[in-house]
Amino acid sequence: MVKKSLLVSAAVMVALTSACSNGSKQEAKSDPGTAPQQSQQTQQPAQPAVSKDPVELVLYSTAATSEEEVKQKYSDPIQKQFPNIKIKYIKKAAGTNIDELVAAGQQIDIYYESVNFFNTVTTYQLGYDMTDLIKKHNIDVGAFEPTMIDYAKAMSKNxxxxxxxxFTQNVILFYNKDIFDKFGVPYPKNDMTWDDLQELAKKLNRNDGGKQYLGFASSPSHTLRxxxxxxxxxxxKTDKATINTAEKWKQIYQTYYVTPSADPGFKxxxxxxLKNKLPYKDPFLKDRNLAMIAYLSELDWAASGSEGMNWDIAALPTFKDLPGVGSSAYPFYWGVTAQSKHKDEAMEVIKFLTDKDxxxxxxxxxxxxxxxxxxxxxxxxxxxxxxxxxLSAIFYNKYAPMPVKSNYEGDAQKAFEDATHxxxxxxxxxxxxxxxxxxxANKAVDAVKTKK
Structure with a gap:
C-alpha cells in the first residue's frame, strides 16, 4: 500500500506541477480500430498533430509488472505503432518505490495502477485532468464500460x-475438476447462487485416505474490495469505518467466509x-486439496501452478437479492501525469491502448x-x-457498481481483511x-492523518 506521508522538496514540487507540452507537431495517422467511435464525432476537429521527433516516455506502475510482460504487451506494440516513441519502463523495486522516485525528481510520463490509481496520483501530485486531452485526441469515453468511467470521474478532482x-479483471470461480470427479460431484455452473455453491462445498469438505479436502475459499482482499x-x-465523506453502519457487511462475511468454513475438518x-488462516493459493495450486476458490480472472495465475491439474472456471455465484450481479470491475487505469513534458504523445499512447483494434x-x-x-x-x-x-464465465454477470472511495480506503483494509480469518x-x-x-480501521486512518 502506498504510504501517504511524504515531504517533497521545493524543487520536486516545481517539477511535479510543471506541465508543458511539445511544440513541434505533425498530423498523426488515424487509427482504423476507432473508426466506429470517431464516426459519431464528425464535428470534431482533425486529428491532433503529434511530434515525429524521437521521444522517450517513462512508464511506471506500483503493480511491479514484469519487464517481460511490459515489453510484450505494451512497449513492443507501442513502438510498432509509433516508431519515434521509446518506452522506458521503471519497475517497482527497492530504490524505485513511488515515494523514492518522486523525492528524487524522476519524471514519470505515464502511470498505471488498479483501483488505487486515483489515491496514488493524488497523494504524489501526479494526477492530471485529461479532459481536454481526451477531447483533443478524439477519444470516445462512451466506448468504455460506464461503471469504470463513472468511477474515474468520481475519484478525480473537480x-x-x-x-x-x-484493461480490467473481475472475481470469478476457479475449480479443480479432478476433485469433483473423484467424489462424483457435478461441476459448478455459471448461474449458481451462493446457496448453490454452499451445497456443493459441503459435499467436498471430506477426509479421504487421510487427506482433508476443502470445498470453497476465496481471496479476502479481492472479494472484499x-x-x-x-x-x-x-x-x-467522514473517513470512518462502515462495518457497523452498512448492514450488508454481515451477509458478506457470513457468505464468503463463515459458512464455507463451518465444517470441522475445514477448521x-x-x-x-494454515496457521489460523483461510485457504488461499497453495491449497488450490500446490496441495490441490481445495476444490474451489474465488479469485481475480487472471487465467495465467491458475495455470502457473496447475501443471497436470484439470481446472476450469465458472461465474461468481450471485446473491438472491442481486440476480445477475457479479463483483465490481477491477480495472487498471492509465494516466498522463502532471509532470510529463510530452502529454500529447503520452495521450496518443493511451488512445492506442484503448483502441478497438x-x-x-x-x-x-x-x-x-x-x-x-x-x-x-x-x-x-x-x-x-x-x-x-x-470463458463465458468471465463476462456472464454484469459488474457491480464501483463506489466512490475515501483516499484512506487502503489504510482501513487490513482491519477488514484480518477479520475474515x-x-x-x-x-x-x-x-x-x-x-x-x-x-x-479508524485507528489506522487516524494514524495516517496525524503523519501528514
Whole structure:
C-alpha cells in the first residue's frame, strides 16, 4: 500500500506541477480500430498533430509488472505503432518505490495502477485532468464500460478524469475438476447462487485416505474490495469505518467466509496446517486439496501452478437479492501525469491502448477488455491456451457498481481483511468482531492523518 506521508522538496514540487507540452507537431495517422467511435464525432476537429521527433516516455506502475510482460504487451506494440516513441519502463523495486522516485525528481510520463490509481496520483501530485486531452485526441469515453468511467470521474478532482481503463479483471470461480470427479460431484455452473455453491462445498469438505479436502475459499482482499454489494471500508465523506453502519457487511462475511468454513475438518486444517488462516493459493495450486476458490480472472495465475491439474472456471455465484450481479470491475487505469513534458504523445499512447483494434488483439490473447463492445468480449481467449476453458464465465454477470472511495480506503483494509480469518474460525461472534474491525480501521486512518 502506498504510504501517504511524504515531504517533497521545493524543487520536486516545481517539477511535479510543471506541465508543458511539445511544440513541434505533425498530423498523426488515424487509427482504423476507432473508426466506429470517431464516426459519431464528425464535428470534431482533425486529428491532433503529434511530434515525429524521437521521444522517450517513462512508464511506471506500483503493480511491479514484469519487464517481460511490459515489453510484450505494451512497449513492443507501442513502438510498432509509433516508431519515434521509446518506452522506458521503471519497475517497482527497492530504490524505485513511488515515494523514492518522486523525492528524487524522476519524471514519470505515464502511470498505471488498479483501483488505487486515483489515491496514488493524488497523494504524489501526479494526477492530471485529461479532459481536454481526451477531447483533443478524439477519444470516445462512451466506448468504455460506464461503471469504470463513472468511477474515474468520481475519484478525480473537480469532475475531471485522471485516468482511462486500459484493461480490467473481475472475481470469478476457479475449480479443480479432478476433485469433483473423484467424489462424483457435478461441476459448478455459471448461474449458481451462493446457496448453490454452499451445497456443493459441503459435499467436498471430506477426509479421504487421510487427506482433508476443502470445498470453497476465496481471496479476502479481492472479494472484499470488489464485493457484490459495492460496499466500501470507509464512508468517503467522514473517513470512518462502515462495518457497523452498512448492514450488508454481515451477509458478506457470513457468505464468503463463515459458512464455507463451518465444517470441522475445514477448521482443523486452518488451525493445524494454515496457521489460523483461510485457504488461499497453495491449497488450490500446490496441495490441490481445495476444490474451489474465488479469485481475480487472471487465467495465467491458475495455470502457473496447475501443471497436470484439470481446472476450469465458472461465474461468481450471485446473491438472491442481486440476480445477475457479479463483483465490481477491477480495472487498471492509465494516466498522463502532471509532470510529463510530452502529454500529447503520452495521450496518443493511451488512445492506442484503448483502441478497438488493440483491445481486440489483447482480448483474443486472454485479457479482459475495458470497452463495452460485446463483439470484443465474445472473442476473449480465442487465440490463447485457455480457449477450451469456460470463458463465458468471465463476462456472464454484469459488474457491480464501483463506489466512490475515501483516499484512506487502503489504510482501513487490513482491519477488514484480518477479520475474515477470525470470522472463519468462529471463535468470536460477528458483532464483537465487527467492533474490533471498526476500532482497528479508524485507528489506522487516524494514524495516517496525524503523519501528514
Amino acid at each position: 469532475g475531471g478524469i485522471y485516468g482511462l481503463p486500459v 470488489a464485493n457484490q454489494y459495492s460496499l466500501t471500508f470507509l464512508d468517503p 482443523k486444517t486452518m488451525v493445524e496446517a 488493440y483491445q481486440t488483439k489483447q482480448a483474443r490473447a486472454g485479457t479482459m477488455t475495458s470497452l463495452k463492445d460485446d463483439a470484443i468480449k465474445k472473442q476473449l481467449g480465442l487465440d490463447s491456451k485457455y480457449k477450451d476453458k469456460n 477470525e470470522a472463519a474460525l468462529g471463535n468470536t461472534d460477528l458483532n464483537t468482531l465487527f467492533r474490533k474491525i471498526e476500532e482497528g
